[in-house]
Amino acid sequence: MAVSGWLLAKTPAANRQSPAAWSKTMADKYIPQDIEPKWQKRWEDTEIYKTGPADKRPKYYILDMYPYPSGAGMSVGHAHNYVPPDVVARTYRMRGYNVLHPMGFDAFGLPTENAAIKEKVNPHELNEAYSANYVRQFKLMGLSYDWSRLFNTAHPSFYRWTQWIFVQLFESWYDPRKDKASPVAELEQELRERGSGDIHDYIDSHPAHVGAIGKTTQPVTAAEWNAMSRKQQNAYLMGFRLAYRADSMVNWDPVDKVVVANEEVDAQGRAWRSGAVVIKKTLRQWFFRITAYASRLVEDLSIVDWPDKIVSMQRNWVGKSMGAEVDFVIDDGRRGGSEAATGDGAEPSSVSRLPSIRVYTTRPDTLWGATFMVLSPEHPLVAQITTEAQREAVEAYIAKAKAETDESRTDESKAKTGVFTGAYAINPVNNERIPIWIADYVLMTYGTGAIMAVPAHDQRDFEFARKFGLPIVQVVAAEGGKGNGIGLTEAYEAKEGVMVDSGPITGTPAGKPSIDAAIAFCEEGGVGKRRVNYRIRDWLISRQRYWGTPIPIIHTADGEVTVPDNELPLRLPEVENYEPTQTGESPLATIPDYVEVKDSNGNIIGHRETDTMATWACSSWYFLRFPDPFNDKAAFNYDELKYWMPVDMYVGGAEHAVLHLLYSRMWTKVLFDLDFVPFTEPFMRLRNQGMILAPEKVIDEHGRAIFEKMSKSKGNVITPDEVVAEHGADALRAYEMFISDFAATVPWSTQGVPGVRRWLDRVWRIALSADEDKGTPQKFTARELRRAAHQTIQRYDRDIESFGFNTIISGMMEYTNMLFKARDAGLAGTPEWAEAIDILVRLLAPVAPHMAEELWERMSGGYSIHQQSWPKFDAAAAREDEITIPVQINGKVRDRLVVAVDTDEDTIKQLAVASDGARRYINGTPPKQVIYVKGRLVNIVV
């Protein structure tokens, strides 16, 4: 009761105080839990982060790779992805840019679907629940997304346009002569009038365009085309379309019961989601013809500012190599041997009725050293050329190869295996008769599935030749020397040296000169030509699953046609059961209402495609949707796109290097070719964040102490929720910035957050209660205070450009320390002090938006700090008046000079030589040299 009485007595007096005075006496403690929810609500109510349409201001589009929401929610590792870009977005807003900083959800795909099956909950419901939880966490961290633009890729208003783009791809082909995508209608007209000969000829003479049309697509004449049925024509067009359906050897994931793309399988043959070893199956699947864009995907890497690592990964993935294709005629056995040949690359006298075997080689100059050929066991000519005597052995080998997993088959350490087919080919450059073998070290998926073997100069061919006793002929010799290849213990790298025993190119330096000479020789003889080869294969997009964007295709008696535009979106049917089938068919195939397409009389006129698109389709264009996210007339508004795109800064994980980041580039180029978008690259700058590991070391299977990834199953996840609850969102944000270099992988430190929290407490105290708790008196001038403030602005501005978030925080910590020093020197209350605190709060706004808002309100009574301008850097204020110049003798610091900043060079040199520290080492003799680096140091050489 006594206490209450005291309070009652005091209250009227307190009420008479001004709010400012009240704040100084009563509200000095920083309690983030009190202020953060208050400001988050106010920001939302007043929509201060909402971005308007295109305007006259310079724009800045900063995008985080949108997340795939999971039931586990976000960890502090996810927060590390999103906080630094938010700081950049907030800084650019205060600098006067029109900033687009949106968020969306990548919702379709296996994890949600698998969770739905396991928990027996509809994936639509799970999607909404997971996404809502992510939004809650984002808001908890004070992230300044424009929530009015939030979308979810599993909503029909979004996937309707994913389907529209699919249709554009289906109705387009890559015209190699224009080097761009063009309407299939134009192609059909050309086929009607002229056939496809011109297109094939063009590709033949422009090897970089090998991917423009299907490998097995043969030329047709106009007459042949016009004689085809519509069904045959549609089948033929599949060899051209940018979205096409084909039988293909695919990676089948037996756990998820679905096919996966090459990009989704690691080097051990495991699917990246399920971790299951994939099985090779031949299935009819939908693909996007990314190989048509192989060349441009490599070239345009030069116009983007991306991490070297990602650029090189994309280059390697596309895997462009230069070489030649050479045709080897199969010897039909009616000839005795090479004596029948006429030489000079002319046709052998006995022309084989069998087709020739085409090989791809990057070293056509070593043709004269080709002593045998090797075909992949899957090569289509194997059955045809195998002799009766060898048939049993060959078939047994093929059966064995088929049974093996890719993992064991491509194990390099394993000894070479293979079988002779009994057939021979004629080496076209020297008419030597060489045996044809099959071996699993030759892959059907690369090049032509057949090689010429040059054992003297290729390690694999060498091992094979040694094992099976095949001849080894050396055709490259080190300068001045020559060997016969006998007694070699390993293949000799054909990188340098000179060609020997190589007919017309003998004596040519090995390398580009010999390769060019060999290609010229082959082209002249009509046996081969220059060729570009790409490692990349077409992008497999179809999935035998329910939870994805339905593919808008109808199979009719005449072949595949698209779902008419006015019937889009083709909606996912609401069903009870969406479990994958045992047959490998999509669950949609079991729903007659969905599958059957009927005319107005109820007659079935076609069947809908039942595969859905992999979620990569959604993420390949979602960034194009944010500028006009709810347009129901078009996928995007051209004017808004033109203003906002390309993305200025894209931030996300490096794990998407050859997935999303490659696919998005292809789609952007297609849309550019079709005049839908006015740019060829979607992301001008890209930055990858590092991973945050769990804080505790554990002992791995090798007995080493290591840090692990955070994972729900290991129970080592630290959530932003728990950090915010204890120290507030601002401390979490500051620590996410401060923890390490942005791109570095580093363990979370539980002691780090209290560290930055202490800094924020100090900021709070110095901003609000500068006249309390004075420390020991200091010497610090108003001039020095201004200098510290403006140097901090300068450092912030520099560091934010280079993504140096950790040094932004350390710079602001140093500035805070200096403010305490200035306070102890009695500067509080001066005009310079007011400016210094004003700058502090503005610089703090992007980093600790809640605290900055609270401080701003208490200091100025205004709202909102986030709509204030960025502090202007004053170079004069930042300039040093005096500088300390270290004096070195032979590179070692022996003294220091404190001089006015504009002291001239001669004076500084004289002072340096005369300094006590220097004189002790000079010993009277004149120095050999005195070097002065302006404003840095003096080095005296004695």
Added chain:
RNA sequence: GCCGGAGUGGCGGAAUUGGCAGACGCGCGCGACUCAAAAUCGCGUUCCUUCGGGAAUCUGGGUUCAAUUCCCAGCUUCGGCACCA
């Protein structure tokens, strides 16, 4: 094997790109305040030292007045690709 990163105190990391190595923070130690603790504040904290200094940025060379930074060789480590013809 090929491609691309990275190696700096007990820890996370700075160093204006050739110019004072170790900013800032964590941790630790000492001290102030306190009956005490917490919080807070102050001081110290690369190593060796005979207190003059000396040695240090993965190792060994090199260029330079000067190297964490550039060059050569090697080691370790992370990521990617890989019987790619």
